Amino acid sequence: MLTKSQFWDYNSYITKLFSLKKMKAKLEALKKEFNDEAEKIKSLVDLESLENKYLSRKSGVLTLLMKEMKSVPKEEMPAVGKLANEVKQFLTNKLETIKSNLGNKNNSDTAFDPTLPGTEQPVGHLHMVSQAIREISGIFEDIGFQRERYPEVEWDYYGFEALNMPAGHPARDEWETFFIDREPINKKLGQRILTPHTSSGQVREMEKGELPIRMTNISKTYRRQIDASHSPMFHQFEGLVIDKDINISHLKGTVEYFVKRFFGEDREIRLRPHHFQFTEPSFEVDISCGVCHGKGCKLCKEGWLELAGAGMVHPNVLKAGGIDPKVYSGFAFGWGVERCYMMKSGLNIDDIRLLYKNDLRVINQF
């Protein structure tokens, strides 16, 4: 039999043991339950409700359990308190880790908030020269011209010889050509060059042997020149028409049609006599100034702006392409894409090099 005092000692020992054990078990169970739930969290919204469930100040499961600690005997309080804090720390850490993992995944599916404004995706656009090329080829397609493609690395023969400029002809000098430093593969084709103009496509087109011809050749061209109006790489578009009974009025009508569509209905053209070895007669095409409409102003001086070259295909060029000049005739023109683009009404581009500097502040305006 226990004495009365022994009984009380024993009783309080059991109570202490019981409450300490009970609290430990409860905290362990809570930790495990929390951990199981945390493993399943897939969104920030779920994470928030988990945090509320366990840690909310008023009704959190852990908060309530900690309130129960008041029933723990004083001597046991530090041990139980320590354990409770460890569990609380564990919960907080775990919530933090999950939160940053969800943030890294940027899981917009699960963290989707339909009330937030959307993020605008950057969308690129065609470079202005590509835009101009598309517009130009479209304008000519509408009147039956087909766009062809010819090499940028060309033979001397197609660039000069076949265009009535034999080796040593002084007219060649105008083209400031880049020659490629390799032996010619045969005498006829001569040296490799970077084509200095799209006229090199003329005889190549004729050699196909399909008549009539109505083609455009738009491509990169190269010359040893650089300043505000020249870039060593630029683009040209060539037009070539060969058929029976083609005359200057066809040339003038086609050029006028293009100018009105590309530059605007209010622009006029004029043809000035000029010289090219591959056309006879040859012309320089001028368009009326977009600012003063032909009256004369600071920009154009005399009302007209020089645009490009054109002419009736020279009989020697037709012969080089295997076409009989007594039966067929044709006209051709070759203009700079950048030059035309820069002269478009309303565009104030005064340096061709701006088109190739890749400065987004410029490019994104067009």
Ligand code: DAH
């Ligand atoms: N190829 C000449 C140049 O680059 C331009 C040219 C003039 C092309 C007259 C033609 C033409 O087709 O007929 O300067």
